[in-house]
Amino acid sequence: MLDKLKNVFKGKQPTKYVVLGASAAGINAVKTLRELDKEADIILISKDEKIYSRCMLHHVISNHKTVEEINFVEEKFIDDNKIKWIKNQEVKGIDEKAKLVELEGKIIEYDKLLIATGASSFIPPIKNLRDGNFVYAVRNIEDIYKIKEKASKSKNVAIIGAGLVGIDAVAGLMDYENLNVSLVYTEPFVLNKQLDKYTASTYENKFLKKGVKLYPNSKIQEISLKDNKDVKGIKLENDILVECDMIIVATGVSPSVEFVNNTKIECDRGIVINDKCETTVENIYAAGDVVGKNAIWPLAVKQGITAAYNMAGVEKQINDSFAFKNSMNFMGIATVSLGIVNPIDESYKVVTRCDGDDYKKFIYKDDVIYGVVAQGDISYTGALAYLIKNNVKIPNIEDRIFDIGYGDFLTLKENGEFCYSL
Template sequence: MLDKIFNMFKSKKTIDYVVLGASAAGINAAKTLRELDKDASIVLISKDEKIYSRCMLHHVISNHKTIEEINFVEPNFMEDNNIKWIKNRNVKGLDTNSKIIELEDQILEYDKLLIATGASAFVPPIKHLRDGNFVYTLRNLDELCKIKEKASTSKKAVVIGAGLVGIDALVGLLEYENLEVSLIYTEEYILNKQLDKYSASTYENKFIEKGAKLYPKSSIKEIVLENNKDVKEVKFEDGTTIECDFIVVATGVSPNADFVTGTNIEYNRGIVINDRCETTEDNIYAAGDVVGKNAIWPLAVKQGIVAAYNMVGKDKKIEDSFAFKNSMNFMGVATVSLGITNPVDDTYSVVSRCDVKGYKKFIYKDNVICGLVSQGDISYTGTIAYLIKNKLEIPNLENRIFDIGYADFIELKENGEFCYNI
């Protein structure tokens, strides 16, 4: 079928590089492609009509930023880089043998392709959650605008899920003075993949002080709807209910990769890539949330850049895939977590300290730091990240672990330059 359409509507010229997706991975890949190949044809395709940081959407909900202010590229980025941008388009099909992409109204022929289509919110199969009115996710501008509009006229809101997106939504909604916000989650404490119980409790207490109602270790049985299908209540498994005018669902994501079905591109909870961001199909690369790895912005940027280098034939690898790093700042409290936040078994040692500067917890084993949670005072976390990532052994670690800083690993060369001595 695609071959017939291709013969009818194929573009006049094969495009050197096609990039699918206009977020962290796609934009940085397109920019790098232009830097490396000044004369190539580059087409970027996105389902959105604006470029924006999904990490910043909650700031728009709270009215601390505008949509324009969360745009992370220059105003004339596409023109300045001679990139053709096809907006508001979804990929309908991909024929890797003929090297063609099918959009709703167009067929494109490519030489090299980068898939950076991101991920969509996953809505769990809770009764009536998927078919009730005023149920939103926080993944795109359309949903964002709907949340803002509904929040301004509502009295009670519910956020389901206490990962980073759920907490972002909570923080944004807490800025509405007349809105009571409830957070429901199945885990013992919020952000359980990024924090430990103590550091999470710091934020939980701040949210409660702000007026939030928290429901940890709670399982939802169903969403109670009005006759017109507007959401009315959330009913728990124990039969208790809480009222709500709208719901924000933040229970995970699913990679946007349906169009690779039927190709030889390997998929395992995301598109499988190697350290050059190559897929299992020649001339096709992938980066960002669509690969199903830890969804953090710096790694997506890095993957996009690495993919671009290899697309133009310059060998480059993901040398640093260290993704167990999270930084956040909610309610004026900064926190950084690195590596593991809780010991895997009893062979690991844990030491923590809480003082006027803040809270620090180290997890270590055999004189090697394996994890850190630092809240309040987040100085020297760059050095600690380097030590964790490279699994470096530090003699007498137990007695000096809280005093490790840059000076411990810097030495002066004969020519006067400073360098790491590890």
């Protein structure tokens, strides 16, 4: 396709593309824009001064990696792609009529604009939580540096929230010497949106053996503070006090959309986009966590690439919006969940198999698989994801469900390539 586009921009005034945000969506967008338009002016604007994977921040907490080691682009990516990068800048507003982006003391013009500003950590309205000292989120590298500094001096840390970010924080902190780690969560088990009770319990048992204290089904009354507002503990509804001198909040995110409030860009818990990643304002696109949908890395990448194609005048739609896929590997235990992890109603059938450390659960109905949870042996989950995403009917599913593999659905083309035979 790129060969066909060589002359598309020939003789034209260079297009000025402005991309807000330097994470998964924004970086993949600028890379794709440069591939499509060799002559364009591409400006990247970000609050960050480094490019890094937020999914790997817990490795920096645990001291297994540095911020440079969680960089997901080549060392000379910015220079090689001739991108002008404006760092450490927060967007103050957008003038969609004049095609301007307002920064602190600076105005940037654009022809096409991509908003990929991501999301910020959500701090729940718990009494004293926002007023206490040593309360942190896990969102930016600056958060991580503060957590590391405090953790090296602390005795007790409490993490609020047992989703992926909360569990990442536990994994990053539990090997700190002389640091007691507590996990407080309202759900009956950890990772309840990604896992079922059995697979979650595997991780819970490992955490308990490591000395982590778990507080499931817990509602927080308030944060107990010292006279100087340093945190002292988390008071639960049953009057239990979870002692801590630092708190990490991992209770979800809010799309970073404040700067579009005075525009005609439509928002509904995030910026509204169509299948081309277009917003409701011409020449403005959005991708990644800022759209408020399934906040996972692969979808942000796809949206960033799709937005770039359409910004460059090459029509492209999201051809794979299947986002109900989670993979994780805590303490050497690999787990993948696809589709739904629990049946929606009694019309769905559930079958499970446990063989030592290997566990597999299928949720199906009318010869179609709607969900899979696999732990330990996660082979063939790629084929299963394809079957779930495409609602493929599988004859005699009850007799063969645990034996489905790539070989059942692949065939060989005349040119020697494999393809799905569905």
